Amino acid sequence: MDFTEAKFVDVDGINTRYFDKGSGATVVLFHGGNFGSHHGADCAADWNLNFDGLAEECRVIAVDKIGQGYTDNPETDDDYTMARVVRHALGFLDALDLHDCHIVGHSRGAYLTCRMTLQDPSRIKSNIMVDTATLGPGQGRNHIVFADTPKPYLSRESQRWVMENYSWNPKVVTEEWLDELMRVAALPKYQESVRKMLDEGLDERVFLPNHAREKGDTFDRLVSTGTQRPNLIVWGLNDPTATIDQGFALYEIMIHKEPRTEMHVFNHSGHFSYREHPEAFNRLILDYAQSV
Numbered sequence: 001m002d003f004t005e006a007k008f009v010d011v012d013g014i015n016t017r018y019f020d021k022g023s024g025a026t027v028v029l030f031h032g033g034n035f036g037s038h039h040g041a042d043c044a045a046d047w048n049l050n051f052d053g054l055a056e057e058c059r060v061i062a063v064d065k066i067g068q069g070y071t072d073n074p075e076t077d078d079d080y081t082m083a084r085v086v087r088h089a090l091g092f093l094d095a096l097d098l099h100d101c102h103i104v105g106h107s108r109g110a111y112l113t114c115r116m117t118l119q120d121p122s123r124i125k126s127n128i129m130v131d132t133a134t135l136g137p138g139q140g141r142n143h144i145v146f147a148d149t150p151k152p153y154l155s156r157e158s159q160r161w162v163m164e165n166y167s168w169n170p171k172v173v174t175e176e177w178l179d180e181l182m183r184v185a186a187l188p189k190y191q192e193s194v195r196k197m198l199d200e201g202l203d204e205r206v207f208l209p210n211h212a213r214e215k216g217d218t219f220d221r222l223v224s225t226g227t228q229r230p231n232l233i234v235w236g237l238n239d240p241t242a243t244i245d246q247g248f249a250l251y252e253i254m255i256h257k258e259p260r261t262e263m264h265v266f267n268h269s270g271h272f273s274y275r276e277h278p279e280a281f282n283r284l285i286l287d288y289a290q291s292v
Helices: 051-055 082-095 108-119 156-166 175-185 188-199 202-224 244-257 278-291
Strands: 007-011 014-021 026-030 059-063 101-106 124-130 231-236 261-266
Touching: 007 082, 014 051, 014 082, 026 108, 051 059, 051 278, 082 108, 082 202, 101 108, 101 278, 108 124, 108 202, 124 278, 156 175, 175 188, 188 202, 202 244, 231 244, 231 278, 244 261, 261 278
Parallel strands: 026 059, 026 101, 101 124, 124 231, 231 261
Antiparallel strands: 007 014, 014 059
16 A cells, blocks of 8 residues: 555545545445544554555555544534544545445444445445444443553554554554554644544543434444345454454344345454455455455
């Protein structure tokens, strides 16, 4: 993944960075995390071990979500919500005029792809969700796993510690990946989002209450109507933050109304299952995209 080949598009006034390579079926990758996180500056670079391999057999697009990477922050304090992230992501598909997309989301990005599919399945061919406590029923374990995150937050060693503790094999935390996470963390607009979420309390006052309401609505929709599109759930058996029990519980909910739902579990894999098994993950996604 060549970070110098980034492209930008205006999505309803939000300057949005993305990477686009290859031809064939369209696979759109949405990373995890959220704006203003002091643990890690997640962005499209999270997919750097998968991007080029996928591009050999399909058109692959990796995008920085709103407020993350080099994409602009939300317009107002009231827009620091997952609902705004969903609107931006759907707007991104519109801006690039993408159709019949296989959308792949990791962690909070998997909650995103599920909401996108529920709200507007017209451009979506399949919904692929990877290791997501944000969407999975029950309580995630981030507050336990990262209770002793070293300070200063967002330093290179702090981000390395976080990503290694997410992972089964710490070797997947490459210097190239950390380089890009550090560049993002140093951006004035990213530092602004951290101040807003932590110092000004938007995390507690706006982000979390909105997400709680939206997550309840999401489960209601999954139980009542389903996604109306094929779903693939991918999980790391050894994920320390999104437990495998959450993955199985999510599968049971989704298959109730959408029988075209499958689940794949990677052994010896933590939260970034796609980085820990890049070749096998890519093969899984490519074969799935061809089969639905």
